[in-house]
Structure formats: C-alpha cells, structure tokens
Amino acid sequence: MINLTVDNKEVTVEPNSTILEAASKVNVNIPTLCFSDDLTVYGGCRLCVVEVEGSDRLRPACNTRAREGMEVKTHSPRVREVRKTLFELIIASHDISCELNCLICNRQNSCQLKDVAEDIGISRMCLTPGADEERESDHSSHSVVREPNKCINCARCIRKCEEIQGVGVFAQASRGPETKVTTFKDRGMGNVECTNCGQCVVSCPTGALHEVYHMDQVWESLYDEQKHVIVQTAPSVRVALAESFGEEPGTIATGQMVAALRRLGFDRVFDTNFTADLTIMEEATEVVNRVTNNDNLPVLTSCSPGWIKYIEHFYPDYLQHLSSAKSPQQMFGAVAKTYYAENAGIDPEDLVVVSIMPCTAKKFEASRPEMNDDVDYVLTTREAARMLKSVGVDVCNLEPEKYDEMLGVSSGAGDIFGASGGVMEAAVRTAYNMITGVNLQEIEVTPVRGLEGLKSAEIPVTDDLTLKVGVAHGLNNAGIMMEKIKAGEEFHFVEMMACPGGCISGGGQPINTERSWREVREKRIAGLYDIDENKELRLSHENPKIQKLYEEFLQEPGSSKAHKLLHTEYVTRGVPGT
Amino acid sequence: MQKEDTDILLEMAHDIQDTYGYIPEKEIAELAEKLSESRATIYGALEFYSMFYTEPTGKYIIRICDSISCYMNNSNEVLEAVQDYLKLEAGETSDDKLFTLEVVECLGHCGEGPVMMVDDRLHTQISPGRAVEILSKLH
Ligand code: SF4
Ligand code: SF4
Ligand code: FES
Ligand code: FES
Numbered sequence: 001m002i003n004l005t006v007d008n009k010e011v012t013v014e015p016n017s018t019i020l021e022a023a024s025k026v027n028v029n030i031p032t033l034c035f036s037d038d039l040t041v042y043g044g045c046r047l048c049v050v051e052v053e054g055s056d057r058l059r060p061a062c063n064t065r066a067r068e069g070m071e072v073k074t075h076s077p078r079v080r081e082v083r084k085t086l087f088e089l090i091i092a093s094h095d096i097s098c099e100l101n102c103l104i105c106n107r108q109n110s111c112q113l114k115d116v117a118e119d120i121g122i123s124r125m126c127l128t129p130g131a132d133e134e135r136e137s138d139h140s141s142h143s144v145v146r147e148p149n150k151c152i153n154c155a156r157c158i159r160k161c162e163e164i165q166g167v168g169v170f171a172q173a174s175r176g177p178e179t180k181v182t183t184f185k186d187r188g189m190g191n192v193e194c195t196n197c198g199q200c201v202v203s204c205p206t207g208a209l210h211e212v213y214h215m216d217q218v219w220e221s222l223y224d225e226q227k228h229v230i231v232q233t234a235p236s237v238r239v240a241l242a243e244s245f246g247e248e249p250g251t252i253a254t255g256q257m258v259a260a261l262r263r264l265g266f267d268r269v270f271d272t273n274f275t276a277d278l279t280i281m282e283e284a285t286e287v288v289n290r291v292t293n294n295d296n297l298p299v300l301t302s303c304s305p306g307w308i309k310y311i312e313h314f315y316p317d318y319l320q321h322l323s324s325a326k327s328p329q330q331m332f333g334a335v336a337k338t339y340y341a342e343n344a345g346i347d348p349e350d351l352v353v354v355s356i357m358p359c360t361a362k363k364f365e366a367s368r369p370e371m372n373d374d375v376d377y378v379l380t381t382r383e384a385a386r387m388l389k390s391v392g393v394d395v396c397n398l399e400p401e402k403y404d405e406m407l408g409v410s411s412g413a414g415d416i417f418g419a420s421g422g423v424m425e426a427a428v429r430t431a432y433n434m435i436t437g438v439n440l441q442e443i444e445v446t447p448v449r450g451l452e453g454l455k456s457a458e459i460p461v462t463d464d465l466t467l468k469v470g471v472a473h474g475l476n477n478a479g480i481m482m483e484k485i486k487a488g489e490e491f492h493f494v495e496m497m498a499c500p501g502g503c504i505s506g507g508g509q510p511i512n513t514e515r516s517w518r519e520v521r522e523k524r525i526a527g528l529y530d531i532d533e534n535k536e537l538r539l540s541h542e543n544p545k546i547q548k549l550y551e552e553f554l555q556e557p558g559s560s561k562a563h564k565l566l567h568t569e570y571v572t573r574g575v576p577g578t
Numbered sequence: 579m580q581k582e583d584t585d586i587l588l589e590m591a592h593d594i595q596d597t598y599g600y601i602p603e604k605e606i607a608e609l610a611e612k613l614s615e616s617r618a619t620i621y622g623a624l625e626f627y628s629m630f631y632t633e634p635t636g637k638y639i640i641r642i643c644d645s646i647s648c649y650m651n652n653s654n655e656v657l658e659a660v661q662d663y664l665k666l667e668a669g670e671t672s673d674d675k676l677f678t679l680e681v682v683e684c685l686g687h688c689g690e691g692p693v694m695m696v697d698d699r700l701h702t703q704i705s706p707g708r709a710v711e712i713l714s715k716l717h
Binding site for chain 2: 162169170171172173182183184185192487492494575576
C-alpha cells in the first residue's frame with residue numbers, strides 16, 4: 001500500500017493507483033475532460049494537472065501514479081491559473097458562435113464543459129473562438145450527426161469506438177492546430193463501417209456528436225388531424241427516462257411515462273415489450289427447430305441493430321447463423337400496420353408508428369429497405385425527454401397510467417430484453433417449455449445476468465439435450481465471441497448486444513455526467529429485473545394477448561404468415577478493400 | 579499506435595508509395611490488417627505525414643513551404659501566384675492529372691526562402707514570377 005497526502009489529507013491507496021484515484025478517495029474533485037472511467041487513459045487535455053511537492057512540472061492526475069510520501073496539491077493558485085488557461089484554450093477550439101449557442105445545444109443539461117467551468121471557477125473568457133473555417137457537419141449517417149465545430153479533440157469517441165466497440169470508425173488526422181477527428185478518408189459515418197450504436201455519442205463530453213433528430217417529424221404528425229399516431233416504448237426507456245427529470249438511474253417510471261406520452265398527444269400508447277414477447281415466440285421456435293436439426297448452430301440473436309450492422313461488415317460469412325426474426329421494434333411496426341390497423345379500422349396510410357428507443361441504431365434499422373417503413377419515426381430516450389419538457393410535462397409527478405391493451409400487455413421476459421443476457425433468459429424460459437411441455441422450475445437464469453463481458457451457461461433440458469448458451473455485450477466482446485465460434489467453440493444459442501450492458505446503456509439513453517458507467521448500468525439493470533420479479537406474468541408464451549394475436553391473425557409461431565411479416569434478411573457489407 | 583508499429587507503418591507505406599505513387603485504399607486495408615488497427619487509424623497516421631498521398635497525385639508534385647522563415651519572406655505571394663496559375667487550392671490535383679499542389683512545413687532551407695520544390699528539385703529564393711515560369715515549362 002502507498003501513503004501520500006492530497007491537499008494535506010492523508011490517504012492510502014493500492015500500488016499503481018493514480019493521483020486522480022487517490023484524490024477521489026478523500027473526496028477531492030479534480031476536473032477532468034479526456035478521462036473516462038471505462039476507457040484507457042489518454043492524458044491529452046491536461047485539465048487534471050496538479051502540483052507535486054518537489055517537482056517543477058505540473059502532472060496530469062489521471063496519468064500519474066501515486067508514490068509513497070508524495071504531497072499533492074490539487075487546487076494551488078498555480079494549478080488553478082494553469083487550469084483556467086487550458087480551459088480557455090479548449091473553449092477557443094470549441095467554436096461557440098451564436099448559432100452554436102448553449103441554449104440550443106443538445107447537451108444543454110449534460111455538457112461537461114459547463115461542469116468543468118463551474119468546477120474550476122471560470123470567470124473570464126478572453127480568447128476568441130478559434131475555428132477560422134466553418135467545419136462542415138457530417139450528416140451522412142441515418143443515426144448519428146457529428147458537428148466538428150464543437151469538438152475539443154479529447155479522443156473519447158475514438159477510444160470508445162475502438163476499445164469498447166472494436167470498430168474503429170474515428171481517428172485523428174493531421175497535426176498541430178489542424179488536428180481533427182475524422183473518419184476513413186473523411187467519408188463520413190454513414191459511408192464507413194460505423195454500426196450506428198451511438199456509444200461515441202454518450203462518450204462525448206460536448207455536443208459534437210448527437211442522434212439524427214426525428215422530433216420535428218413527430219411533432220408534425222401529432223399536430224396533423226388526419227393522422228392516427230401510436231407510440232411504442234422499448235424496455236430500457238422506462239428505467240432511464242426519469243433521469244432526464246432529475247431522478248436516480250434505474251428509477252422505474254413505466255406508468256408515469258405512459259401518462260406523459262398520452263399528454264403529448266399520442267392516440268395510443270403501446271409497449272415494445274409486447275412484441276418482445278412475440279420475438280421470443282418466433283425466435284424460440286426457430287432455435288428449437290435449428291437445434292433439433294443441427295442447422296447452422298449456433299443461432300445468433302438478431303434484435304440489436306448495431307450488432308447486425310457489425311456482423312454484416314465484419315463477419316458476413318456468418319449471416320446465415322443469425323435468427324431471421326425481426327427485432328421487437330420492427331415486429332411492432334409490422335403488427336401495427338396490419339393487425340392493429342385492421343382491427344381499429346384505420347387506413348395504414350393514415351397510421352403513424354413512432355418508437356421511443358434507448359438506441360440510435362434503431363433509426364437506421366427502421367430505414368432499412370427490408371423493413372418497408374413499418375416504423376415511421378424513432379425517438380431516442382433523450383429526444384422523448386426533450387419533447388416532454390418542451391410542453392411542460394413533469395413526468396415523474398404524474399399519476400401512473402396503463403398501456404393501451406391491444407399491443408400493450410407484456411410479460412417480465414419482455415422487460416429484461418433491455419439487460420445483457422435478458423433476451424437469452426427470456427428465450428430459454430420459452431424454448432424450455434416448447435421442448436418439454438412444462439415450465440422451468442427456476443425461471444431465473446442467473447449465470448447470464450450481470451456485467452461480465454462474456455457469459456455462458458448450460459441448461460439441462462431433456463436427457464439428451466443440454467442447451468449451451470453464450471452472451472456477449474459491447475461489440476468488442478461480440479468480436480471475441482465470434483472468434484471463439486470460428487475457432488470451434490460450440491454453442492446452441494448466443495445473444496449479442498452492441499452496447500455494453502445491453503440496451504440500458506444504449507447510445508440513445510440519458511447521459512449521466514455525474515456517475516460512473518458501471519453504477520449507471522448496474523442501477524438501470526436492477527430496475528429491469530425488479531420489474532420482472534414483481535410481475536405476475538413472466539413467460540412470453542403465457543401472454544394472453546400474444547396467444548390471441550396468434551389465434552386471430554398469425555396462426556402459430558413460425559407459420560408462413562408469421563414468416564412474411566415477422567422475419568427478415570441480412571446484407572453482406574464487408575469492409576471495402578479487405 | 580505503438581512507436582514500433584509506427585516505424586513499421588512508415589517503412590511499408592514508403593514502399594507502397596514508391597510502387598503506386600500513392601497509397602491505394604486496398605493497401606490501407608492491408609496495412610490495417612497487418613498492424614491490427616482500424617483503417618481509420620492507418621488513414622489518420624498517414625495524414626499525419628505530409629509525404630504520403632492517399633489519392634493518386636499529378637505527374638508533378640509542387641510543394642511550397644509556408645513555415646515561419648519562408649512566410650516572413652513572402653511565401654504566401656508565391657503560393658497565391660501558383661494557385662492562380664494552376665487554378666488549384668493546396669492539397670488538390672489538376673483535372674489533367676499533371677499537377678498536385680501542396681503547402682508544406684519547413685523544408686530545411688530557411689535561410690534561402692521562399693522555397694518551392696518540384697518533385698525532388700529544390701528552388702530557393704523564388705519570386706512569384708519565377709515560380710510560374712518554372713511551372714509553365716512543365717506543360
Ligand atoms: S456509432 Fe458506434 S460504431 Fe459508429 S462511430 Fe460511434 S461508437 Fe463507433
Ligand atoms: S467528437 Fe466529442 S468525444 Fe470525439 S474527440 Fe470531439 S469532443 Fe471528444
Ligand atoms: S483528464 Fe487527465 S489529461 Fe485529460
Ligand atoms: S521555413 Fe521554409 S524551408 Fe524552413
């Protein structure tokens with residue numbers, strides 16, 4: 001153990017700890033910008049500099065190890081002065097013109113520059129913003145927009161995409177003051193191997209990265225008397241939306257959210273969980289068939305559109321392993337524009353389907369030609385929160401209301417879709433029943449839960465069959481899992497999620513600048529398992545509204561009608577040049 | 579990228595450029611594969627060094643230095659004259675694929691600025707008129 005003092009307070013830390021870690025142990029807050037607790041240390045912004053007794057140079061706290069006997073001053077006059085100057089330089093590179101005014105920035109209430117300005121007590125701004133040329137925004141992607149004028153070159157997006165997602169869309173090019181973050185040959189995110197996952201967005205400390213907005217189109221539909229506008233809410237939204245209204249991560253606000261969306265003017269408020277149950281019916285049927293016939297095993301899940309684009313780019317030889325089942329979002333769209341429209345007597349032309357998703361890739365998914373415009377607009381959780389705020393709806397204090405019934409009833413299996421391992425657990429609960437005719441004794445499949453990057457479990461089903469399942473989340477882990485499969489490791493069924501922790505920390509979720517990623521993820525996950533545990537209905541195949549849907553409309557899981565509406569195909573994309 | 583990897587990259591990139599005159603896309607992808615990096619990273623690293631081209635260049639590469647000493651000797655006037663004459667901005671290649679114009683950092687002849695290079699040939703203490711004259715002979 002190592003003993004040192006930080007601002008005259010004694011502290012003992014593990015060997016190899018940084019000064020930053022030592023300081024946080026005694027509740028000293030050192031401002032940081034390029035540092036992120038889930039990424040490797042970069043040490044580029046220098047905002048975290050501190051004074052170490054006996055050394056002339058200031059040291060970056062995030063990148064300097066604590067040593068025995070060190071005396072660290074984190075807020076000495078010299079440090080404070082240097083920090084202010086550095087911050088000014090950073091701000092000068094973050095071109096704030098009237099057009100980019102903080103008032104209209106997407107990061108109004110989660111801007112880390114603002115946090116840092118407060119932390120270091122900025123009271124002057126002498127340098128004029130630096131960009132001599134207006135740098136063009138990148139609008140090439142269906143999911144993410146990049147506004148380089150707001151970029152401060154912290155390289156967090158680069159590291160996130162490379163280290164956690166294993167994709168590597170961004171790089172720094174040129175040098176000196178010309179240094180910029182860009183994509184391969186400046187092609188733009190929509191023209192390279194970007195998966196649309198949005199993890200770079202939630203890593204960015206500024207408003208330089210954000211989703212492609214669908215808010216205006218949704219407002220227009222809501223104001224159009226001709227249109228019947230319905231909304232679906234993904235599992236993870238209900239445990240994150242409240243964060244945008246000041247609540248703790250993981251706060252369950254299902255009923256309040258439903259009430260709020262009615263106030264916003266949606267004609268019906270439905271649940272993506274309902275079609276999550278439907279997805280389980282179709283996917284479990286497929287798994288059972290393919291396991292019985294030893295057909296292209298392992299089956300790989302298909303509900304995470306970031307993962308789909310990833311496999312299309314990087315492992316196109318394995319596309320036939322993907323389940324052909326559409327994602328819950330797209331199954332909802334397909335069912336809404338047929339079954340619901342018919343029943344409600346609405347011309348599908350006049351029906352507008354909006355989704356609220358924790359995800360930026362869902363915007364791309366909805367635009368895929370295979371999905372024939374079943375889902376019209378996709379809002380992220382953040383966009384939904386902004387819309388609600390702008391009409392003065394105080395979500396958390398509303399009286400909870402229930403979803404509209406027809407497409408709004410769901411089992412707990414649907415809720416846990418949002419957590420890594422949840423789709424697998426939901427599918428196992430139903431596949432077991434399909435094979436054996438009885439329900440699992442212990443329906444909680446705990447080995448596939450939690451934040452471990454790669455998970456696996458064996459579930460005894462019959463005397464001859466033990467299901468071997470795998471789970472990976474975060475695309476870098478998905479890549480590792482694919483390599484294992486390539487190397488011959490055997491699984492029956494593997495769940496892949498693009499985002500670390502699953503949809504609960506998707507690229508469209510509220511950005512929490514105050515807590516560590518781990519804490520935010522754990523709390524949101526706990527929220528979902530809590531909902532499942534407290535639901536009477538916990539098995540997709542027991543959902544009465546799903547049973548009714550099959551009886552009245554789809555016949556049975558895997559029927560030709562189900563195939564036509566609820567299944568899809570994939571595209572070989574590859575990486576050009578390889 | 580690690581220092582050793584950068585060295586390997588530079589060496590391989592030089593070879594490729596010697597062969598093709600620039601670094602084609604499929605070679606970038608191969609470099610990425612060999613060094614276990616993304617193609618964006620390799621592209622970024624190549625952009626860092628002004629001597630590499632990721633697009634085909636013109637027959638002649640014109641480099642004009644605009645570092646501080648040359649700049650003090652009015653290198654910008656030379657640059658403007660050349661830009662007007664070739665109808666090119668820095669970094670562009672002419673439609674007839676004859677010229678690529680580059681603005682570069684110090685070429686190591688600071689005492690004799692402004693400095694213009696045509697391929698490997700160095701022209702020192704150059705005037706705008708002289709620069710255009712040299713180029714006109716290349717047509
Ligand atoms: S959206 Fe995902 S894949 Fe695309 S650049 Fe951002 S982190 Fe990388
Ligand atoms: S886009 Fe955002 S995360 Fe990426 S370097 Fe710029 S400021 Fe940092
Ligand atoms: S936070 Fe330490 S150098 Fe940026
Ligand atoms: S400044 Fe132009 S050659 Fe050195």
